[in-house]
Amino acid sequence: MNQEFATNLPNEEPSMEEPIDQQPSAPPLVNMDVVAGYDKMNAALPPPPVWQVTTPSSHQEGDAQPVVPAVSxxxxxxxxxxxxxxxxxxxxxxxxxxxxxxxxxxxxxxxxxxTFTEQRKAGWSSEPYNGLPIDGPENGPAPLPWDIVVSPPEMFKDNKYYREVPHTASVKTCHSCLGSRTKRCGKCNGKGDVLCGSCTNGYRTVYRDGGSHREKCHQCNGSGRKRCLTCNGTGTVSCPTCAGKGALKCYILLVVTxxxxxxxxxxxxxxxxxxxxxxxxxxxxxxxxxxxxxxxxxxxxxxxxxxxxxxxxxxxxxxxxxxxxxxxxxxxxxxxxxxxxxxxxxxxxxxxxxxxxxxxxxxxxxxxxxxxxxxx
Ligand SMILES: [Zn+2]
Ligand SMILES: [Zn+2]
Ligand SMILES: [Zn+2]
Known part of the structure; x- marks a missing residue:
């Protein structure tokens, strides 16, 4: 199709970043700040090589075959x-x-x-901005992914841990509603009313006294449409991305596995x-x-x-x-x-x-x- 005629494209949402482990996704990466040490997002962050040390263990290996009891x-x-x-x-x-x-x-x-291993991944995440103070770059440079001290709750047990990387938070205008706090209602497509489910074009057929009669629908008073209950007739709903706040707190989320x-x-x-x-x-x-x-x-x-x-x-x-x-x-x-x-x-x-x-x-x-x- 020629680009010129492609005018009726649906009003598309901006593309979202790949969510890491079902965490809330963030605005497009292009809108995000560059944070030193976090250039590789949503992929395993290999630990610094200093950790790859082989410590020979001192042990006594079984040098003699133990006697195995036979059953009688x-x-x-x-x-x-x-x-x-x-x-x-x-x-x-x-x-x-x-x-x-x-x-x-x-x-x-x-x-x-x-072998009990720890893997670290980081990715942009966001949540509706609640107006409380945030921990942004003005508090200092973000610690490197492997410098953040996290200990496993139990050795040799699978576990997962999420944490906001310090000094990476910022407040951004919600990319979904562009700060307007509302979105067009998806149920009525912004019209404020929907088709009445009880009639056809405001009229219904009823059977009475042995014959059928065409009657005006009482549900919609003959209009064939009813007020949309999802948006209460306003045609707009509170933006689900920012929960109607108009702004998001964006931060790097560290996922430790x-x-x-x-x-x-x-x-x-x-x-x-x-x-x-x-x-x-x-x-x-x-x-x-x-x-x-x-x-x-x-x-x-x-x-x-x-x-x-x-x-x-x-x-x-x-x-x-x-x-x-x-x-x-x-x-x-x-x-x-x-x-x-x-x-x-x-x-x-x-x-x-x-x-x-x-x-x-x-x-x-x-x-x-x-x-x-x-x-x-
Ligand atoms: Zn009706
Ligand atoms: Zn609606
Ligand atoms: Zn929004």
């Missing part, structure tokens, strides 16, 4: 009995009559690394699915906490060493635009017994794992085959 036949039978009774229609006869052929104890190893980033590595060498290990108890054989932990190098199982080195490096690379506040890692040994048994001349297997003696099996001989479980 009695414990294994008990665990299986409990498991069978918790499955609605598994038959318990096999538990009683099975013959153990082998119990092979081992230990799963669970390594976990947690704390995140606990957790990575797990599980070494489980039997056919027991490794992910099950995370849900049961075991024995912590190593743990350390520091600003930045040093990866394990001398743990007796080399799979743990390589997982630790890989994950520590991965976290350092991954969170380079954040400040690492604290790290911790641990190694847990979880007992796993692989149990072979025979029943009715067939061989089966199940696993008892965790301090809770939880059971995992796939081929218990007396499983429900009637399909009733799905119904129950």
């Amino acid at each position: 036949e009695e414990q294994a039978r008990q665990a299986l009995a409990q498991y069978v009774s918790s499955n609605c229609c598994y038959g318990s006869r096999a538990v009683r009559d099975l013959v153990f052929t082998n119990i092979s104890p081992s230990a799963a190893i669970h390594y976990q690394l947690e 704390w995140t606990n980033n957790v990575s797990d590595h599980i070494i489980e060498r039997t056919a027991l699915p490794g992910h099950l290990i995370k849900g049961v108890s075991g024995k912590i054989v190593f743990h350390a906490e520091n600003r930045q932990v040093a990866p394990l190098v001398a743990f007796f199982d080399d799979g743990v060493n390589s997982a630790s080195q890989r994950l520590v490096q991965q976290h350092i690379n991954q969170f380079s635009d954040q400040r690492i506040l604290q790290q911790r890692h641990f190694v847990r040994m979880v007992p796993v017994s692989e149990i072979a048994y025979s029943y009715n001349n067939n061989n089966y297997k199940f696993w008892v794992y965790g301090d809770e003696n939880r059971v995992y099996e796939e081929d218990y001989p007396l499983k429900c085959c009637c399909g009733l479980c799905a119904i129950l």
Whole structure:
């Protein structure tokens, strides 16, 4: 379309800045002041490099493999009995009559690394100006984003915090109503009245005495329109952006996000699915906490060493635009017994794992085959 004819464009609002985390948005960026240290808005503000220090942690790594307790036949039978009774229609006869052929104890190893990070973002925000004193640049230069002292309420817990950056506030004419405090009413489009919902052009058809009659509408007195209740007939409403104040307090909003980033590595060498290990108890054989932990190098199982080195490096690379506040890692040994048994001349297997003696099996001989479980 030729630009010349594009005269009937809707009365568009000025474009708004991308809101940061659903906070109120501010007038267009072009109207805002330039504040030193805050040229990168609504993006992560990487921490000063001085924070990227690796502090070697002094720790004693598990240099000897701990002895893993094996379950006895009695414990294994008990665990299986409990498991069978918790499955609605598994038959318990096999538990009683099975013959153990082998119990092979081992230990799963669970390594976990947690990196607690802080990310800072800043963006222009605004709110209706209430007339109270503001903290503007006349009070001094704004502190740099990472110089503002903010502490997480709890370590290794996700959290968020918002705060106005000192000395960045200013009062600006509302960009939405241009200071007039009002906006055209959207309901009646500024007309002050709307179509009457009870009639057509002021008249309605009523059925009386066996016939239909055209009558003047009493709701609108025959005019076909009614007063707009949204604006009370005035055609304008209080400006929602500035709440009718005509002015906005604009300031830089600092958004601090704390995140606990957790990575797990599980070494489980039997056919027991490794992910099950995370849900049961075991024995912590190593743990350390520091600003930045040093990866394990001398743990007796080399799979743990390589997982630790890989994950520590991965976290350092991954969170380079954040400040690492604290790290911790641990190694847990979880007992796993692989149990072979025979029943009715067939061989089966199940696993008892965790301090809770939880059971995992796939081929218990007396499983429900009637399909009733799905119904129950
Ligand atoms: Zn009417
Ligand atoms: Zn209206
Ligand atoms: Zn306004």
